Amino acid sequence: MIDPREHDGRSSSADPLLHERLVAYLDRELPLAEAEAIEAEIAANEAARIKLEGLDRVWRALDALPVEKTDADFTRTTLALAAGTGITNTSAGASRFGSLKRGLLPLIWPAIAGFGALAVVWLAAWVPQQRTLKALPLALAADALQQFESLDYLETLAQITPELALAAKDPVIAAEADDWLTVNQMTRSERLAWLTTLDSSRRDAIAKRVASYQTDSRNAERIAERHAELVASEDAERLAGYAAAYYAYAESLSAAERAELRELSPEQRARRVAKKLRRWRLERTLTLAPGERAALASHLRDVVRSETFTQARENAFARRGPRTAPPELRRVIDARLDSAPAAALSRVGQATLRATPVRAPARDDRRNRGDMLWLMIGNAFRESWPAVEEEIVTGLPERLRVALEEASLTGRERTEAVLAILGQAASEDTPDDQREQFESLSNEQLAEYLALPSNTMMDRLTDDWGAQMGVTTEDTVERGFFERGPQERGPRGPAEPAGREGFRRFGPPQPPPSRELSPEGRPRRGRPEQPEPPQR
Amino acid sequence: MARYTASDPDVRLMLRVGEDDPAAFEELVRRHQDRLIAVLTYQVGRRELAEELAQEVFLRVYRARKRYAPGAKFSTWLYHIATNIALNARRRMARKKEVRMPIISPDETGAHALDPVAASGAMPTRVADRQELRSAVQAAIATLGERQRMAVMLAKFEHLGYAEIGEVLGMTAQGVKSLLARARENLRDALEPYLDHGIAPTDQTLSLSLAEDRSIELILPDEADHD
Structure with a gap:
């Protein structure tokens, strides 16, 4: 009787040598003599034969394993990546292309070679892998998608304020959102080609986003779900615009502000963000392009030479009188307005917004004395400033003028917006006198300055600048410019005595005005009452 | 060397790749990509990752083209590289997450x-x-x-x-x-x-x-x- 275990061939497992030999026989790895020996054994041993058949049957069953056809995208991308590693050395390649099997390849290879030439520079810095290319749409949007917990949040915010939808129309934001959706539709080779069309800074930014996305897997699953929901939505374009706009807003916040926002419930957050979006969008809209900055700087030179401004300036200096605006200081201010009009107008404009009276700085506070002077001059410009502001606005790029008109701003908000624009132009404005001061420094002097503690260096620079300009801030103190307390509005009377004489008459610096309390113990609203000037 | 050159068409292709013949490299990729990806898929479990690894294998082959000296069948060399790359990938994955799944899905094509x-x-x-x-x-x-x-x-x-x-x-x-x-x-x-x-x-x-x-x-x- 035959043992069933022998019949199914499993008993031979107890004979590992026989098993190995049977397998090797099937694999044609036995020498001829051993193969003949095993054939003899199979003929004589039913169990061995059954086992051999079983092994063979299982081996043939492996033919059922699928071998999926790799898509052409993989081949193209692989070849392009290889091109990026140096396969572009195809100067003699044209003759070889003719021998290729398919007629299309002569067209494809030069394209790949050209693409490789483009890719090689970039790939030297960042070689995107298949996984990177595949995850690219998600990586691009990941930072934005993790700013909120659901697309419903964006919908809620958009219902509260139209500013989100308006921000989504910003060309830069719209382009960002468009990238997400477009790249999502691309094949991997198209994504690779797309990446090579970007400038290096954009590529670097994307590389960082991808790296950040790949290393931060904490929220990856939820972000992936959000992304899938976004791209599958019928309103994908609109939602992507919202998401990109919200991301741009969040990016404008400090880390602390973002953290604070995250602590709020979605409803609270949406309400708070809705309040801020209008101003943020306005500031964003008012951002000058480099070309616009140069054009505005040119316009501002015309503004300071215009009749409106010349008259306003005369009025301001006349109001200050020769004691607070002596000729040497006026010369400095004129020079600043002429050589760096954006910066000078910006300081004047800021001074007009100042609600509290100008206080005198400490006697040894050289730098703040200079600021105080500007504030006093600016105070004198208050009445003239609206006309000056109009002059400035007429020279702004049209989109900024339109934005200012459409924003429904109060007078103060509008001035703040104009000053924000001036501030951008001022960032590249260096007054001639300051430039000359620095240009006149030798390397040794520069080294000497740099070796000083920062405060000491600034004091030295201020003193040296004054000496160079023929003006010292010590003089202004001695003349009592800052000791008069709060400035009055409107024209002054006859010219006041200067120098120590004035100081004696007006007395020592006034203490800060104490806030008067109401009977309920609360500070009174509005400007504090002006102290009576001492009688002459 | 002569034996492998004569008997293995892949070796002949690889020698042409060493002479910067892009058509030969394309031919090599096309000949091996399907099977290489399938094998790697069984090694690492996901076709997507397998494609990425296969790409890395081909790039390594390409980078080594000038140093290539046939001493074995081309596929032996190819899979030697693939094995090392798959091993490294699995080590990375193991470091990344310790949780182990009870059952492997050996590929994403219907497994x-x-x-x-x-x-x-x-x-x-x-x-x-x-x-x-x-x-x-x-x-x-x-x-x-x-x-x-x-x-x-x-x-x-x-x-x-x-x-x-x-x-x-x-x-x-x-x-x-x-x-x-x-x-x-x-x-x-x-x-x-x-x-x-x-x-x-x-x-x-x-x-x-x-x-x-x-x-x-x-x-x-x-x-x-x-x-």
Whole structure:
């Protein structure tokens, strides 16, 4: 009787040598003599034969394993990546292309070679892998998608304020959102080609986003779900615009502000963000392009030479009188307005917004004395400033003028917006006198300055600048410019005595005005009452 | 060298690649990409990752083109590189996440657990259709250890001899002989119940197999497929 275990061939497992030999026989790895020996054994041993058949049957069953056809995208991308590693050395390649099997390849290879030439520079810095290319749409949007917990949040915010939808129309934001959706539709080779069309800074930014996305897997699953929901939505374009706009807003916040926002419930957050979006969008809209900055700087030179401004300036200096605006200081201010009009107008404009009276700085506070002077001059410009502001606005790029008109701003908000624009132009404005001061420094002097503690260096620079300009801030103190307390509005009377004489008459610096309390113990609203000037 | 050059068309192609012939490289990629990706998919468990690794393999081949000297079949060299890359990938994955899944899905092209009805004992005489057989084979392959699985793939689909598989895996031919013998025995244990009676490899079978082979590293679904 035959043992069933022998019949199914499993008993031979107890004979590992026989098993190995049977397998090797099937694999044609036995020498001829051993193969003949095993054939003899199979003929004589039913169990061995059954086992051999079983092994063979299982081996043939492996033919059922699928071998999926790799898509052409993989081949193209692989070849392009290889091109990026140096396969572009195809100067003699044209003759070889003719021998290729398919007629299309002569067209494809030069394209790949050209693409490789483009890719090689970039790939030297960042070689995107298949996984990177595949995850690219998600990586691009990941930072934005993790700013909120659901697309419903964006919908809620958009219902509260139209500013989100308006921000989504910003060309830069719209382009960002468009990238997400477009790249999502691309094949991997198209994504690779797309990446090579970007400038290096954009590529670097994307590389960082991808790296950040790949290393931060904490929220990856939820972000992936959000992304899938976004791209599958019928309103994908609109939602992507919202998401990109919200991301741009969040990016404008400090880390602390973002953290604070995250602590709020979605409803609270949406309400708070809705309040801020209008101003943020306005500031964003008012951002000058480099070309616009140069054009505005040119316009501002015309503004300071215009009749409106010349008259306003005369009025301001006349109001200050020769004691607070002596000729040497006026010369400095004129020079600043002429050589760096954006910066000078910006300081004047800021001074007009100042609600509290100008206080005198400490006697040894050289730098703040200079600021105080500007504030006093600016105070004198208050009445003239609206006309000056109009002059400035007429020279702004049209989109900024339109934005200012459409924003429904109060007078103060509008001035703040104009000053924000001036501030951008001022960032590249260096007054001639300051430039000359620095240009006149030798390397040794520069080294000497740099070796000083920062405060000491600034004091030295201020003193040296004054000496160079023929003006010292010590003089202004001695003349009592800052000791008069709060400035009055409107024209002054006859010219006041200067120098120590004035100081004696007006007395020592006034203490800060104490806030008067109401009977309920609360500070009174509005400007504090002006102290009576001492009688002459 | 002359032997391999003459007998292995891949070696001839690779020598042309060494002369910066892009058409030869394309031909090599096309000839091997399907099988390489399939083998790597069985090694790392996800086709997406396997494609990425395959790309890396081809790029390494390309970068080494100037140093290439035929001393074996081209596929031996190719899979030697692939094995190292797959091993590194699995180590990275293991470092990234310690959680292990109980069952491998050996590829993403249809490697799912058997349909419960089809796999039940209710249809012992039924002739398995192609999909069922495929699933059963995939499940059986998943029970193999990493080296066993690679050896099986190379022997079955790349038709490499024991010595060549030994070169790929860093083993002697005798070691490969034993390795393949154990692998085929494991496959038979896993597949024969299905082939004979329509009983799929069960979770229990898989668990036992895994417990027996401590060297196996399971595939981690740690990176979602986002497309």
